[in-house]
Each structure stands twice: as C-alpha cells, then as structure tokens.
Amino acid sequence: MWRVTVLYCAFIVATVLSQGTGEDSRVVNLNQGSFRGLKSSDYNVFQFLNIPYASAPTGADRFKAPGPPPQWSGIIDAKDRRIICPQVSTLLHSTLVIQEDCLVANIYVPNTVQSNLPVLVLVHGGAYMLGWGSMDQPNELVSSKNIIVVTFNYRLGPHGFLCLGTEDAPGNAGMKDQVALLRWVRDNIAEFGGNPNDVTISGCSAGGSSVDLLMLSNMTNGLFNKVISESGCSVNLFSAQLNPVQNARDFALKHGFTDVMNLNALTRFYTDRGILSLFDESLLFAKDSYLVFQPCVENDLGQEIFLADAPENILISGDFKKLPVIYGYAKQEGIFRLPQFNEWSVEMNENFTNFLPADLHFDNETQKAEVARQVQKFYFQDRLVNDGTVSEYIDYFTDALFLVGILRNIPLRVRAGHTQIYLYEYSFTHSGSEVIPQLNGIRGATHCDQYLILFDHPSPSEERLNMALTMREIIYNFITTGNPTPPGSGSSLPTWPQVGVDRSPHYSVGSTIEVAGIPVRERAELWDDLYARYGATPQPPMLDDFVNTTTPDYEEETTTPEPNSATLNNVFSYKFWIVYTTVILIALK
Structure with a gap:
C-alpha cells in the first residue's frame, strides 16, 4: 500500500514544486528517498509528517515484525496524510485514514542552522489499543527548547500484540515497530540535524510502559541514552500479558469462534478476519484493570525477541540498561x-x-x-x-x-x-x-x-x-x-x-x-x-495443550459493526482522550 502511495506522490510532485520553497520548506535526503518538510504557519518549526519508517506486513503475516520502509526516487512532500493504525477509535474523526500499513513518523525540527541537536522520541499512550503519533503536538517545545521531537504510529490491540508464540504470531509486533522506529532514528536523524547518540525516549500511560520496557529489551541496545516514563512502567498490570494464549482464546470465544483448542484454526481466526473486527472497545473497561492485548514474554523461535522474560524477573537479575x-x-x-x-x-x-x-x-x-x-x-x-x-x-x-x-x-x-x-x-x-x-x-x-x-x-x-x-x-x-x-x-x-x-x-x-x-x-x-x-508472573505462550487437527472452514467476517454512539461517548469520556481529541482536531483544521 505504501508503494502505491509513494508512486502516486512521485507522480504529482512536479505540480507542487512551487509550493513551500525557500525559507518555507526544507529538503532532507535519506537512503529511502527525499522529503520536503514545510514550515509551520504558527511556529518556527519545520514539520516532516507521515514519513514511513518501516512497513507493516499484511495478510497472513500481519502479526509479524515490521519490514524495511519503501524506497523511491524524487522528492515527496512530507505532509500529514492523517494515517493511523487500526484501533477501536475508528470514528473519532472522519478525515483520519485507517490502514494496516500504518508505520509513519513525524519529525519536528526547529528553524536553526545548528546540527547535532538532542532528540526526543515520544511513544503515544492509549492502553495499547488507541492513539497515533500526531496526537501529541510538540511545536512549542521544539521551538522554545531547540530540540528535535519524533512522534510515530505503532500497531495496536491484537494487530500489534496478539501473542501465540508461533512464527505466524510470535508476539510484540507493536513493540518491534517501536524498535524499528528507534533504529530508523539512529540511521536518519542526523540528516534532520539531530544527534543519533543523544536520544531520549518518553511517553505516558501505555507510552510510559513502552519506554520502560524498551529499557529491558536487548533489541534496543545503543538506541537511546535517557528515559522519561510517565504514568506507567514495565511492572504495571497493563505492561505484560499474564497468559497470552488464554487471552487469544477468550477473545475468540467472545466473538463467536469456538475451535480455540486448534492452533491452526485459532491462528486463522485472527489472520482471515477483517482487521477492524479484531478491536473491542469493551476491553478498555475491565474491572480488574487488565487490558488483555499488550506486550508479552516471547517464546524463542530463533528470531529477535523483544521481551525474553517477565519484567520483574529482568529487574531482579539486573540485566537491563541502567540509564538516567x-x-x-x-x-x-x-x-x-x-x-x-x-x-x-x-x-x-x-x-x-x-x-x-x-x-x-x-x-x-x-x-x-x-x-x-x-x-x-x-x-x-x-x-x-x-x-x-x-x-x-x-x-x-x-x-x-x-x-x-x-x-x-x-x-x-x-x-x-x-x-x-x-x-x-x-x-x-x-x-x-x-x-x-x-x-x-x-x-x-x-x-x-x-x-x-x-x-x-x-x-x-x-x-x-x-x-x-x-x-x-x-x-x-x-x-x-x-x-x-x-x-x-x-x-x-x-x-x-x-x-x-x-x-x-x-x-x-x-x-x-x-x-x-x-x-x-x-x-x-x-x-x-x-x-x-x-503476585502473578507474566508467562510466555504455552502451546502444549493445543490439538493438531485440520483447520475447518468458517465464515470470515469481512465487515466491522459500527460501535453505537453510547459506546463511543463512553470510550472518549475520559479527559485524557478529550484533551488528545482537542489537540488533533485543532491540528486538522
């Protein structure tokens, strides 16, 4: 999907070369292609918006680690195309574009000739089920403090955190998106004037949980050197699944699928359905504060592992990055x-x-x-x-x-x-x-x-x-x-x-x-x-009790029922999301 978008943008680029030139724009040349960022009309900041930092696999591979970003020739205007990852808030704003290949970043650069600027990467919150990078608008912070700020999307809910412990769904796709973003920053931020060796990561709620987990992962060595974790950390209940396979079964049963002891069938339940039908806003309101689809301890499948053990066990072992x-x-x-x-x-x-x-x-x-x-x-x-x-x-x-x-x-x-x-x-x-x-x-x-x-x-x-x-x-x-x-x-x-x-x-x-x-x-x-x-310790996926039978056919759900207005009002009655909604609506004007 990104390749189609990129080819289309390359086709029309000749018609927009006269827009945003001189001091109103800035071109950055990366290995994947060139981007033109536009100067904000309200702040002394250049904005490079919706830059693909990786590719989210789709179809049967939708739960796997991200792939490399697309490449192209020519210059593309890095404007806000309002891309967000699939999530429960599908009706928040009609202009938002929901798509599976949703891994885009936004880079906010102060209007300065200085280079080697400190970099702040923000991981958005939202219970690992809601949100997108541009919900946080950091223009005032960037213009007043002369730093570069990066925000981005990552996969959410079952899309990002289904964890079956198999090659089809190893787990932590959303966290591996975050790692891919940090690797992209390491490789590219110098072209924007940033210092790849001076990166701070920060977030709140699920974002705070994320940045704390990133400190515990061996996948992130050398990618950042300071952390700000707000209203969340790695040992919060919402930071690691207690029993990932049982979570996957319970969700499937709730949505009418009963062959949950068959691993092939359960996998097909998640891979064959329309992606939006895998989101259930009722998970936001669990009385026991459990979110279900969140990071998990992974099985060793011979590939990169984001989280090899329960967070508390890693902390007790002392085998983690001890950063400010x-x-x-x-x-x-x-x-x-x-x-x-x-x-x-x-x-x-x-x-x-x-x-x-x-x-x-x-x-x-x-x-x-x-x-x-x-x-x-x-x-x-x-x-x-x-x-x-x-x-x-x-x-x-x-x-x-x-x-x-x-x-x-x-x-x-x-x-x-x-x-x-x-x-x-x-x-x-x-x-x-x-x-x-x-x-x-x-x-x-x-x-x-x-x-x-x-x-x-x-x-x-x-x-x-x-x-x-x-x-x-x-x-x-x-x-x-x-x-x-x-x-x-x-x-x-x-x-x-x-x-x-x-x-x-x-x-x-x-x-x-x-x-x-x-x-x-x-x-x-x-x-x-x-x-x-x-206290219960989060466990990796347990596969011993699955039966090995042929996967039966079942009717695939291809459409997603629209949430009723009462449900949506309940979801977004939280002040946290009201504030975020206000910010994004202002930005969309």
Whole structure:
C-alpha cells in the first residue's frame, strides 16, 4: 500500500514544486528517498509528517515484525496524510485514514542552522489499543527548547500484540515497530540535524510502559541514552500479558469462534478476519484493570525477541540498561475511572473481589474474598463506596491502575544498582483541570496531566502557561544533561535528588515545587505485601495443550459493526482522550 502511495506522490510532485520553497520548506535526503518538510504557519518549526519508517506486513503475516520502509526516487512532500493504525477509535474523526500499513513518523525540527541537536522520541499512550503519533503536538517545545521531537504510529490491540508464540504470531509486533522506529532514528536523524547518540525516549500511560520496557529489551541496545516514563512502567498490570494464549482464546470465544483448542484454526481466526473486527472497545473497561492485548514474554523461535522474560524477573537479575530515568505520575490518576463511578460504586459494595487487579493470583475464592475485604477496608474503612467516598475511589484506581507498579518498580531497580532515577508526583491544577463533580467543583490532577502540559495548547491561562514553561525547563535539562536540575543551570528550582530504595525523596510539583519524602507510604506498603504474597508472573505462550487437527472452514467476517454512539461517548469520556481529541482536531483544521 505504501508503494502505491509513494508512486502516486512521485507522480504529482512536479505540480507542487512551487509550493513551500525557500525559507518555507526544507529538503532532507535519506537512503529511502527525499522529503520536503514545510514550515509551520504558527511556529518556527519545520514539520516532516507521515514519513514511513518501516512497513507493516499484511495478510497472513500481519502479526509479524515490521519490514524495511519503501524506497523511491524524487522528492515527496512530507505532509500529514492523517494515517493511523487500526484501533477501536475508528470514528473519532472522519478525515483520519485507517490502514494496516500504518508505520509513519513525524519529525519536528526547529528553524536553526545548528546540527547535532538532542532528540526526543515520544511513544503515544492509549492502553495499547488507541492513539497515533500526531496526537501529541510538540511545536512549542521544539521551538522554545531547540530540540528535535519524533512522534510515530505503532500497531495496536491484537494487530500489534496478539501473542501465540508461533512464527505466524510470535508476539510484540507493536513493540518491534517501536524498535524499528528507534533504529530508523539512529540511521536518519542526523540528516534532520539531530544527534543519533543523544536520544531520549518518553511517553505516558501505555507510552510510559513502552519506554520502560524498551529499557529491558536487548533489541534496543545503543538506541537511546535517557528515559522519561510517565504514568506507567514495565511492572504495571497493563505492561505484560499474564497468559497470552488464554487471552487469544477468550477473545475468540467472545466473538463467536469456538475451535480455540486448534492452533491452526485459532491462528486463522485472527489472520482471515477483517482487521477492524479484531478491536473491542469493551476491553478498555475491565474491572480488574487488565487490558488483555499488550506486550508479552516471547517464546524463542530463533528470531529477535523483544521481551525474553517477565519484567520483574529482568529487574531482579539486573540485566537491563541502567540509564538516567524520570518516573512521574499525577496525584489523582484514578479520576480516569470517574465515568464508571455510578455503575461501579454499586458493584464494589456488593462484590469488591471483581475489582482486585488481575495480576493477583489466589489459591481459592475464599482467599480472594479475604484479600478483597482487607483492601476495601483499607481504602473505604467501614463506609460504602458512594459520593461521600469518591476521593477514596480515586485513590484506589490511582494505585491499582498506575501508581502501585511505579512504586514497586523503584526498589527493584535501585537494588539492582540502578542509581540515576528521579521520581515525582504532579498535583498542579488550573482552571482547565478535571472537575470532580462529587466534590463541589474541586479540580484534580488526572491521568497524564503532567505529560500533556508539555505540548501545544490553544490560549492557555497564565497559570497553565507558567507551569508549562517550568515543566519544559525540567524536561529540557534532563534531555540535555541527564539531570532535571543540573548544578550551574541558573534555575530557581530546588535541587531534585535521586530516589533511593525506600522511594524517597521525590519531587512534589504542585502550586509550589519542593522535595518531599516517601509518597503514599501506607498505600505502597499495603500493595508491597499483597504482591509479595499473591503476585502473578507474566508467562510466555504455552502451546502444549493445543490439538493438531485440520483447520475447518468458517465464515470470515469481512465487515466491522459500527460501535453505537453510547459506546463511543463512553470510550472518549475520559479527559485524557478529550484533551488528545482537542489537540488533533485543532491540528486538522
């Protein structure tokens, strides 16, 4: 598909040579071909958009590692063709182009003659099921800080994370897309003025989980030298599948396919169906916080392996890249689950066991019920989950979804000799922050607020703008030195110490910025104890119980039912996605 697009662009290039010339454009010559980037009309930034960095295989090979990017002769205008990978948000905007061969990157370059600029690669979030690179618009960051920023698409959901442990579906196609992007940056970013030896990777939510996993993979050696992991890390529940084969079976059964003990048949279920029919937005709302299609521990098939063992095991072994890293989280990440509050609060009072994280494994239901009572009493005392305990509800999902993984991750790394770690909590709110209706208009710092403030925002309030400038200063310091508050920088910010094995100290970023002690100590200790006793370890695909029979024919589903409007409204009621949607709609104007 890319080759068709490229040939078409080459055909029309003669008609656009007069557009964007001189100081309004810049041509970059790569081995795969030449691109003309256009200068932004609003920022002093050149944008090279929708450049193919790899090819996503299709058909029976759709779950395999990416191939090389296409090649061509001539100059192609690197404009936004609005390409996104297949995902559950198919109706988000009618101008978005959904296609399987979707591996494109966007490079934002400041208008400068300088070369060897530091590079920031952003991995978008979205539960490994939603999102695309250009959702994050970094023009203000690029123009003010004189860095190059790269955003990109990677395969999502079953398309990127079906993990059968076979040659047809080895697993982690979406993560191997990310590796392919980093290799492309290594080989090409110098032509844009960037330094391939000074690359920082960052992301939030699934993006934060991704960049942390990239540190654990042997496929990424030498591809980056600093990491910023926001609202996610490698030991979060959403970072690794617990039982990949069972996940694949359960999803197929849910969608009407029953021959799930036949490996050939199960493989054909995924390879023969229309790609959009493999996406199910209901996976976003699991009460046990499990996303199902996410990275996995792989079988050794004699090819490159992205993740060879469970993340916690790799951290304990100490066999990982110990690079300068920042871990950040928003104080009230659990606001993310407020859209489900009215429904879930009732069930939490009746059966709290359904809301325990899926990576806690129990010997029997009695044991599970006892732990559920312990956790419920810890967060809600002897009170019901209702409007009067909404703060406790937010704290619970802050921990279960995001914070517990981050705080478990810190001591594992420090004990393994990883010292250059900085931890912060972001509690800053402003007039545009999320309102908590049950708390009479009080606003909270919700999921990924600390990340989104870095990017372009129309008409920000003065308080938001000031915090954006502060956060950009912190991030720029780290990108350029490996230290968020380096000595001699002239900054008025307090010195940010490295975190220790006890998770102290941490940086507190709110209405004031200060160095604080151990964050949410009692909550962290509760979960330390639970995971020490009941934590489940992600496993590679187990193939022993498949039967070897001939694959029967079945009716292939070639169309995808359109989600109803109520479902879509539920999916995008999250502030995280509302903000992202606003950003992309502005960019599409």
